[in-house]
Amino acid sequence: MCSTIRTALALALLALTTAAFAQPAKFPVKPVRFIVGFAPGGAVDVQARVVAQRLSESLGQPVIVENRAGADGILAGDFVAKSAPDGYTLAYVSAGHAMNSILHAKTLPYHAIRDFAPVSLVASGPLTLVVNRALPVNGLKELIALARSRPGQLNFASSGSGGTMHLAGELLKSVAQVNIVHVPYKGGGPALTDVLGGQVEMTFVGAPASMPHIKSGKLKVLAVTTARRSAALPDVPTVAELGFPGYELAAWYGTLAPARAPSAIVQQLSGEIAKAVRAPDVRDKLLALGIEPVGSTPEVFGEHVKSEIARWTPIIAKAGIRPE
Numbered sequence: 652m653c654s655t656i657r658t659a660l661a662l663a664l665l666a667l668t669t670a671a672f673a674q675p676a677k678f679p680v681k682p683v684r685f686i687v688g689f690a691p692g693g694a695v696d697v698q699a700r701v702v703a704q705r706l707s708e709s710l711g712q713p714v715i716v717e718n719r720a721g722a723d724g725i726l727a728g729d730f731v732a733k734s735a736p737d738g739y740t741l742a743y744v745s746a747g748h749a750m751n752s753i754l755h756a757k758t759l760p761y762h763a764i765r766d767f768a769p770v771s772l773v774a775s776g777p778l779t780l781v782v783n784r785a786l787p788v789n790g791l792k793e794l795i796a797l798a799r800s801r802p803g804q805l806n807f808a809s810s811g812s813g814g815t816m817h818l819a820g821e822l823l824k825s826v827a828q829v830n831i832v833h834v835p836y837k838g839g840g841p842a843l844t845d846v847l848g849g850q851v852e853m854t855f856v857g858a859p860a861s862m863p864h865i866k867s868g869k870l871k872v873l874a875v876t877t878a879r880r881s882a883a884l885p886d887v888p889t890v891a892e893l894g895f896p897g898y899e900l901a902a903w904y905g906t907l908a909p910a911r912a913p914s915a916i917v918q919q920l921s922g923e924i925a926k927a928v929r930a931p932d933v934r935d936k937l938l939a940l941g942i943e944p945v946g947s948t949p950e951v952f953g954e955h956v957k958s959e960i961a962r963w964t965p966i967i968a969k970a971g972i973r974p975e
Contacts, residue, residue, distance in 0.1 A: 678738060678916050682713040685743040685906070686731050688724030694859050694940065698904060699743040701936045702773060705927040716743070723747050723814070725759065732761035736909040738916035741770060746815050746903050749959040753967050754813040754974045763960065767907040768917050769953035771924040775903040776883070776942030777875035778819050778855040780890065781864070784871055786852050791873045791893045794853070795827050802830040808842035808851040811835050813972050816842065818963065819855035819876050819900045821970045826895045846870070857902055858883050858941025876900040883941045903959075904942070905952050921949050 685703055689695045696718060703714040719727040724747050731742035742748075752763035761767075780791065788794045798805050809816035812835050820833055834851050836842040839860060846854045847869055855876060862883070864870040874890045875881050878899040890898040906924060908917055925946030927933055937944050947955070 678919060679710055679712045681739065682715050683710065683738070683920075684740050685714060685716045686727045686740060687716055687718050687743050688720060688722075688727030688747075689718065689745075690720045691718050694857055694902075695743065695745050695904060697859075698774060698937060698940055698942065701933060701940075702743075702924065702927055705930055705933050706923055709923050709927060723751060723811070725751055725755065728763075729760045731907065731909055732766040734909050736768070736912040738908055738912050738920060740909065741920070742767070742907040743773075744905055744907060746901070746959065748905075748907075749956055750813055750815070750818070750963065750967075752960055753964050754972065764953075764957065766910050768910055768912045769949045769956065770906040770908055770917055771921045771949065772903060772905045772945045772947040772952040772955055773924060773928055774937055774942040774944050775877075775901045776858060776940075777877040777881045777889075778815060778900060778902055779858050779861045779865070779872050779884070779887070779941075780819075780823075780853065780855055780874045780876065781846065781861050781870040781872050782853040783846055783849050783851075784869060785849055786871070788873070789871065791888075791890065794873060795829055798827075798829040798831050803832060805853070806832045806834045806851045808834050808836055808846055808854040810839040810842055811837065813967065813974055815900065815902055816855045817972065818966065821972070822898060822900060822966065823855075823890065823895075825966070825969075826890075826898050855900075862941060881941065882943055883938050902942070903945075903955070905947075905955075917949050921947075 685699050687696050687699050699716050703716050707714045719730055728742055731740055734740040748763060752759060788797055807820040816839060817833060824831060839856055842854050843856055843860055845851045861870060865872045872887055874893055875884060875887050876890055878891060880889060928944035928946045934944050
């Protein structure tokens, strides 16, 4: 064989080999994990399982929800940040991901931005401002008037210092110029129980937890905290439209991969999540949980996390909120 032919064959083989290596590996070829930083049965866990079920079908591999509860989601975030950046381990986070970066800025074992690759803002929804049915108010303006007539005497319950339930109350105190007292609990469930029992007058709680009690008449709902009305509670006005423009707080949920996860895989996951949450049956399930599907691009979710941290940092500092 002449040298010219041998050279040509060698170059052809090299081209084929290079092309083969250039082809992206099929993804996924094994189960994908959603790491949830909260206990099974909670709002984050339930919706993660709804999304995971549909995603399993579209990816052709199981999407498994793994609960690593503790430290307000920090344990789960740390686990994902230190996992292999291959797209097989994702954090399913709530708005607490941004709040933790503010409240635990000196002790957080990871950086909320640099150590993650944003995948998708999955869903968002309001908190509901609900009061005990015995409280003599039927609207937000009546509540504000009562609070002003009794400064420091009305209490609002939350799941703990620095959580979204707490921040919703602090934001109302600021925009309405009222003195209501924060009462922290170890979780949203105990906080809601004491509002139902009349030990505390009010709370700001996610729609999934409040809707059964609103429908039964055990709680009165005065407003939702988002900028626009909720599709799950279309007849309930927003705090902003009741005379307090600029008031806005949303409970949001999204997925993060470890930093340096391949861009192609991140984009693939983002697209599949968007399709999953917009499927009619999944959308209906999420609405029943009091949240609305979003399904954003990685870029949009990344900017959202940054904007949340920037927005809440001065509010938390002004209110003097410290982690428990």
